[in-house]
Amino acid sequence: METSLDKTGGRSLLASVDWVVVAIYLILLVCGWFSICGASHEIGDTNFFAWDTRTGKQLAWIACSMVLGFFLLMLDDRYFDTLSAPAYWAMMLLLLVTPFVASDIKGSYSWIRLGSVSIQPAEFAKCTTALALAKLIDQYGFTLDKPRNLAKAAMLVLLPMVLIVMQRETGSALVYLAFSLMFYREGMAGSILFTGAAAVAYFVVGIRFGETMLPGTRTSVGEFAVLTMAWLFTTGMVRVYAPSSPHARRLLVWGGTALLAGLCVSTFIVPFDIAWVLIAISVGAAVYLAFQALDERWRHCLLISVFALGSVAFLYSSDYVLNNVLEPHQQGRIRVLLGMENDITGEGYNVNQSKIAIGSGGLRGKGFMNGTQTKLKYVPEQDTDFIFCTVGEEEGFLGSAFVLLLFLALILRLLWLAERQATTFGRAYGYCVLSIFLFHVFINVGMVMGLTPVIGIPLPFFSYGGSSLWGFTLLLFIFLRIDAGNKTKKR
Numbered sequence: 204m205e206t207s208l209d210k211t212g213g214r215s216l217l218a219s220v221d222w223v224v225v226a227i228y229l230i231l232l233v234c235g236w237f238s239i240c241g242a243s244h245e246i247g248d249t250n251f252f253a254w255d256t257r258t259g260k261q262l263a264w265i266a267c268s269m270v271l272g273f274f275l276l277m278l279d280d281r282y283f284d285t286l287s288a289p290a291y292w293a294m295m296l297l298l299l300v301t302p303f304v305a306s307d308i309k310g311s312y313s314w315i316r317l318g319s320v321s322i323q324p325a326e327f328a329k330c331t332t333a334l335a336l337a338k339l340i341d342q343y344g345f346t347l348d349k350p351r352n353l354a355k356a357a358m359l360v361l362l363p364m365v366l367i368v369m370q371r372e373t374g375s376a377l378v379y380l381a382f383s384l385m386f387y388r389e390g391m392a393g394s395i396l397f398t399g400a401a402a403v404a405y406f407v408v409g410i411r412f413g414e415t416m417l418p419g420t421r422t423s424v425g426e427f428a429v430l431t432m433a434w435l436f437t438t439g440m441v442r443v444y445a446p447s448s449p450h451a452r453r454l455l456v457w458g459g460t461a462l463l464a465g466l467c468v469s470t471f472i473v474p475f476d477i478a479w480v481l482i483a484i485s486v487g488a489a490v491y492l493a494f495q496a497l498d499e500r501w502r503h504c505l506l507i508s509v510f511a512l513g514s515v516a517f518l519y520s521s522d523y524v525l526n527n528v529l530e531p532h533q534q535g536r537i538r539v540l541l542g543m544e545n546d547i548t549g550e551g552y553n554v555n556q557s558k559i560a561i562g563s564g565g566l567r568g569k570g571f572m573n574g575t576q577t578k579l580k581y582v583p584e585q586d587t588d589f590i591f592c593t594v595g596e597e598e599g600f601l602g603s604a605f606v607l608l609l610f611l612a613l614i615l616r617l618l619w620l621a622e623r624q625a626t627t628f629g630r631a632y633g634y635c636v637l638s639i640f641l642f643h644v645f646i647n648v649g650m651v652m653g654l655t656p657v658i659g660i661p662l663p664f665f666s667y668g669g670s671s672l673w674g675f676t677l678l679l680f681i682f683l684r685i686d687a688g689n690k691t692k693k694r
Contacts, residue, residue, distance in 0.1 A: 268676040
């Protein structure tokens with residue numbers, strides 16, 4: 204196999220590698236290994252390097268990941284473009300086979316056992332999906348502002364998500380939503396991103412306040428708030444896309460008048476369900492905009508009409524999804540997160556113990572290997588999904604802030620590298636990488652602190668496990684090799 208050393212020389216390649224990212228990577232590896240030492244160390248055990256200990260295994264995987272990173276840097280960067288499609292489809296086949304050959308591990312069928320170790324293909328699928336997306340977007344004339352092209356890119360993301368859900372790994376599947384940031388950078392309409400954010404707001408508000416009644420009416424606060432947001436969002440989108448037209452003003456005046464009249468009747472004459480008034484406002488706005496789209500041949504008007512109707516449909520389907528589609532433990536986690544339940548001995552136990560561990564660390568922490576919550580094993584999964592609570596307990600606020608600043612520096616550096624790429628392939632892949640890192644850090648740290656749902660995803664370079672470590676290493680060093688290749692070609 205021809206390597207980049209044959210073409211550019213070792214000195215040229217080494218000078219082109221972004222050593223800032225490599226340095227941050229190495230620091231995170233070191234900090235992660237010491238955190239695993241604190242989380243998995245047994246009282247009285249002084250051997251950190253034995254293979255039968257988690258610290259020993261993690262050290263071996265770290266060594267392998269460093270070798271893997273060096274090997275990736277030695278490859279010609281053109282291989283990643285050429286092999287992106289075959290690698291993607293081979294990984295999809297592996298994901299399809301996995302639930303049929305994997306063992307049941309805590310209800311998940313996502314781990315394939317190879318001798319004394321197990322691998323999780325879903326961790327490597329993120330890399331092949333990112334490469335396939337970059338290859339697709341790099342095609343001549345391909346832009347994501349065209350619905351057909353956006354559908355093609357979305358299918359590349361949805362396929363691994365579906366296959367991973369089949370393995371009962373919902374958390375790993377949700378990571379693929381991070382690619383939406385790259386889609387936005389490469390031309391996807393901002394309204395699509397806004398629609399996703401609106402859906403999250405609808406779900407949270409609708410579920411959280413679904414059982415609280417609005418005074419003087421027979422409507423829940425959740426219904427009232429979400430339907431009001433849907434009407435205001437619809438009006439605002441019309442205002443943004445047609446600032447000179449009277450449509451937004453009409454929708455605001457008509458809707459406000461109808462809502463005020465309904466509230467007055469319900470409060471002072473006879474109480475009734477105000478939701479029907481708000482539904483009528485949304486449906487009326489959708490019909491009005493649909494007619495305007497036909498009359499003026501304005502596509503945005505039709506899409507906003509669909510948004511108005513979809514908002515109403517989403518509100519009433521979200522309750523069904525929560526109670527009939529999600530697993531009982533997932534329902535409990537969402538209710539605990541939203542403050543609807545305070546189950547500190549059930550679904551809220553992990554998060555409650557994690558917050559106790561972080562809070563007990565104070566400003567400077569209890570010191571390495573001195574965490575009481577950690578040593579007494581109060582926090583489940585404390586060396587995998589909840590590894591950050593070990594950092595908080597042993598290193599305190601200062602140590603936690605240092606780790607978060609390292610991740611921030613890594614993500615900002617990757618953003619800078621992605622923007623300087625000379626090719627669409629390099630830029631798109633770079634945005635995929637930084638999006639995945641951003642999603643993992645934000646969700647993992649958030650769930651440890653009780654700010655986001657517990658979906659069971661690792662903290663990059665900290666959580667125990669070889670699959671996640673190698674997966675993140677693949678993502679990072681492939682991008683570093685692509686960036687180095689761009690720099691050497693400019694010389």
